[in-house]
Amino acid sequence: MMRAQPRLSPGRRLAIPLAVILVLGAIGVAAIARGPGVVELHARVAEAGGFSPASIEVVAGQPMRLRLVSDDMTHGFAIGKMDQPNLAIVPGQPVETELRFDQPGRYVYYCTQFCGPGHWRMRGVIDVLPAKGAAVRGSEPPPAYVGLGLDIDAPHPAAALPSRKPSARRGAALAGSIPAGIAAQAGSGRKSPEDIWRALRDNAVFGGLSDDDVWDGVAWLWLSAGSQNGLPRAATLYASNCAACHGASGNGDGVMAAFLASGANLSADPGAPIMRGQTTVSPTRFTDPAVMLGASPALLEGKIIRGGMGTGMPYWGPIFSDADGRLLVNYLWRFQFNDQE
Amino acid sequence: MPIVPTLRALRDRVQVRGTRSRFLISAFLIGAIGLAACGGSARALEPAVSMAPMSDMPMQVQAAPVVVQQAYRFAAVNPELMKQIPCYCGCGAIGHTSNYACYVSGMLETTKLEFDAHALACGICVDITQDAMRLSGQGKSPGDIRAYVDLTYSKFGPSNMR
Numbered sequence: 001m002m003r004a005q006p007r008l009s010p011g012r013r014l015a016i017p018l019a020v021i022l023v024l025g026a027i028g029v030a031a032i033a034r035g036p037g038v039v040e041l042h043a044r045v046a047e048a049g050g051f052s053p054a055s056i057e058v059v060a061g062q063p064m065r066l067r068l069v070s071d072d073m074t075h076g077f078a079i080g081k082m083d084q085p086n087l088a089i090v091p092g093q094p095v096e097t098e099l100r101f102d103q104p105g106r107y108v109y110y111c112t113q114f115c116g117p118g119h120w121r122m123r124g125v126i127d128v129l130p131a132k133g134a135a136v137r138g139s140e141p142p143p144a145y146v147g148l149g150l151d152i153d154a155p156h157p158a159a160a161l162p163s164r165k166p167s168a169r170r171g172a173a174l175a176g177s178i179p180a181g182i183a184a185q186a187g188s189g190r191k192s193p194e195d196i197w198r199a200l201r202d203n204a205v206f207g208g209l210s211d212d213d214v215w216d217g218v219a220w221l222w223l224s225a226g227s228q229n230g231l232p233r234a235a236t237l238y239a240s241n242c243a244a245c246h247g248a249s250g251n252g253d254g255v256m257a258a259f260l261a262s263g264a265n266l267s268a269d270p271g272a273p274i275m276r277g278q279t280t281v282s283p284t285r286f287t288d289p290a291v292m293l294g295a296s297p298a299l300l301e302g303k304i305i306r307g308g309m310g311t312g313m314p315y316w317g318p319i320f321s322d323a324d325g326r327l328l329v330n331y332l333w334r335f336q337f338n339d340q341e
Numbered sequence: 342m343p344i345v346p347t348l349r350a351l352r353d354r355v356q357v358r359g360t361r362s363r364f365l366i367s368a369f370l371i372g373a374i375g376l377a378a379c380g381g382s383a384r385a386l387e388p389a390v391s392m393a394p395m396s397d398m399p400m401q402v403q404a405a406p407v408v409v410q411q412a413y414r415f416a417a418v419n420p421e422l423m424k425q426i427p428c429y430c431g432c433g434a435i436g437h438t439s440n441y442a443c444y445v446s447g448m449l450e451t452t453k454l455e456f457d458a459h460a461l462a463c464g465i466c467v468d469i470t471q472d473a474m475r476l477s478g479q480g481k482s483p484g485d486i487r488a489y490v491d492l493t494y495s496k497f498g499p500s501n502m503r
Binding site: 037039046047048054057058118121123140142143151152153260272273275276277305306307308312315317 | 383397398399400401402404405406407408409429430431432434435443446449453454455456457458459460461462463464465466467468471472475493495496497498
């Protein structure tokens with residue numbers, strides 16, 4: 001049995017055009033506010049959510065427009081391994097940027113403005129999908145520490161230590177006497193300063209030199225191996241990304257060091273959920289010869305790329321380019337070796 | 342899509358009485374959802390997966406960054422999946438045999454979990470879990486998720502799963 005359709009009242013007849021206007025208006029306002037195809041990315045301190053969304057998909061070759069909005073304090077935005085300039089995200093001042101990724105793969109965006117204990121957790125992922133018919137992404141070649149099979153978590157203390165800070169300037173006097181084979185080993189990235197010191201110490205050419213004089217030769221080898229041109233950039237990278245924990249002087253005394261020194265912790269409430277294990281450790285002191293002189297450049301690079309397993313050290317592999325990673329490693333040696341006197 | 346329940350809640354709060362108002366708001370919602378769906382070439386993704394309540398988490402997790410909270414809460418109620426996902430942070434050296442072990446070290450009694458502090462201070466562990474959450478929410482199989490994790494993280498070192 002059919003029911004007769006009630007006649008629409010004049011008010012209800014008005015509802016249809018009003019609804020159309022309302023919908024179009026909403027679309028218009030949103031389009032003005034965001035623009036077509038704009039992804040609005042909100043930034044909050046990590047304890048309040050970090051980046052939201054934390055994951056974005058885009059097809060290779062297609063432009064993507066991001067509108068960056070801070071919900072609490074000034075943050076920064078950059079994409080790892082890309083030469084795009086950092087953007088400041090200031091509350092009340094949204095900023096837009098257009099990105100296009102030509103290569104499929106996984107890109108990580110991160111906060112570049114130190115914003116608190118969880119700063120390093122402020123990251124998100126852009127998965128760039130291959131265009132239709134294009135090849136899918138392959139795996140990247142592993143870094144040196146993986147290829148060498150280094151256990152970067154194993155203790156690596158140096159047993160032989162200098163009694164003064166080794167000087168590359170003093171060591172330059174030995175440059176012409178250092179055998180090419182040892183110099184090549186020093187430049188390979190696989191040997192620690194202590195390894196090379198022992199190789200020089202055992203060489204008859206240096207039999208008449210003191211241990212500290214030989215260390216000066218090691219300092220010269222180490223600092224001359226790295227590019228001097230990259231020092232300003234390395235110093236900036238260190239100040240922006242490392243000093244908060246490791247300290248500006250490399251002494252492990254950055255502003256975040258106190259937060260990281262907590263050990264195992266159990267709740268005092270017997271009914272509370274139980275958590276066991278070590279949480280974080282104190283930041284490495286780059287000024288400690290026992291730690292640094294037993295480490296090879298490949299090992300230090302691994303520590304930076306993979307981070308500290310459960311120690312609070314972030315993994316920088318998705319952030320730093322290979323060149324920047326090497327610059328940082330070269331920079332760290334300057335906490336051990338002097339090139340000014 | 343979080344926008345749907347949010348708008349539904351908004352609509353519920355409006356206490357609609359008349360047919361016209363319901364019609365107008367429904368039309369607005371349809372337009373808004375349609376607008377959200379036609380977002381151009383990029384797509385924002387948020388996890389939509391099962392997670393343990395925050396009250397089940399240790400106080401250290403409750404004070405942690407949100408991504409860490411989510412990872413612990415997800416791991417707690419998805420052991421079947423998480424035990425099939427490897428970790429590449431190096432934790433195989435301390436006996437972890439999956440990404441699950443970065444969060445849960447054992448069982449107390451028969452149902453209560455004993456949490457592990459490891460992932461509180463680990464970047465790779467949590468990022469792997471966030472990927473698992475996202476892909477699981479997209480309906481990907483454990484095998485597909487593991488393949489993605491292997492492809493993404495194997496460059497950092499050996500897997501903790503054989």
